[in-house]
Amino acid sequence: MAQEITIPRLGWSMEEGIFVKWLKAPGEFIRTGEMVFLLEGEKAAHEIESLDSGYLSVPDDAPRPGATVKVGQVIGFLLAEGEAPPASVGKPPASTSPASSFPAFARATSLSLPAVAPPSVKMPLAPAVLAATGTMPRAAGPAARRLARQLGIDLNAVFTPDPTDRVLCEDIQRAAKTQWHSDQPAGPAQIATPRARRRARELGVDWTQLPGTGRNGRIRERDVISQSMATAGSQTHSPEPAPVTLGKHxxxxxxxxxLAQRILAGVTQAAPVTLTTKVDAAPLVAYRANLKNLAPQGQAPSFNDILIGLAAQTLRALPELNACWHRDGIHAYEAIHIATAVDTPAGLLAPVIRHADQLSVAQIAEQTRQLIAQARAGRLNQTYLEGGTFTVTNLGMFGIDTFTPILNLPQAGILGIGRIVEEPVVRAGRLEIGHTLSLSLTFDHRVVDGAPAARWLQRLCEHIQTPENQPGS
Known part of the structure; x- marks a missing residue:
């Protein structure tokens, strides 16, 4: 009899994933323990291991690469030699709760999520099952229990997508709403992903009232963010609090x-996170001193010019931050155009140095001098303010160490430069007087995760300690 190949559950809260590709060709013999297909969960892609052996059969109606698949869905078969292949994989299963049993076909090999146990391993009963049997009370906080008593809701009958099976107040409210409208035709259960629930709590959004764009109306993180942005937009038209005392308007x-609109967008339309670090700036100080000795009077590159060049070289080596979030995806820029923040009498401007990774530090210094002069004189053409893919902003001249730069959309990163300080440092186990530089990197977490952003900042620090290696030095 043909052995079904089904989608395993990669974690307690998983209900669906993305079928990436087959790792074996149809008709190829698969042995127990071999990896047979690639499945993408919420965190990463996983190679799925076969628990049986046989010849791979993939019917014409099997999911194609990139298709969304449900836990337990049949996507193919393993056949004995000479066995006739089934003509169809059948219909996908209905949505299952996280506490349901695991599929028996395969397990996942992954470092980031728990592996699916083979059927020979006895899994402990899920908390919901134990609660239903009366062997343990359902996990819920005092507020949730009080609300359940007030609304007459049985905690053991409340569904929650929380991986720990803990019942929250919004779960009880949703159950009460379903109970109140039980005389209406039943529709699909309203389910939100764990990421959507977390983001809803962060943004103060009631996700139970949202229409979901996921499969079967499932509420995704982007649905919560869209609702938050729409709410923020409507609030801008509401009456503002009046000043509390007399003054001049x-x-x-x-x-x-x-500028106010762009700054607000950098906070409300993105997911900004800021990393800070301190780097030994002695090589940078020595490098600039050497440039001052070689350059004509008043034309030596500034620390800001040098750091723009080093940031451009870092973006070329690690381009993840040279991007933006666009149409529910990541748009990677081909060129590296660095915008540099300039304080002018009219307000903050950010003229753009194009193809900064292809310029020498002397060329960058020449361009920044011209752009800053034109910006402060009010003669800067609009074309020089457009097209930036990354921004550098410097407050070190005001004695600032670290700060939180605001993203300049549509960009995924902005580097804040603090002051260079002469202070004690430890080198080779000895205490010496040296120079340190503080850096602040704000990035859009929708585009880049924390580890790649940290690696980018680490690489920049390495460049700062070897500035003479940049082009044109």
């Missing part, structure tokens, strides 16, 4: 209003 200039 000055209408904002057009530039200030545009």
């Amino acid at each position: 000055t209408p904002a200039s057009k530039l200030r209003r545009i």
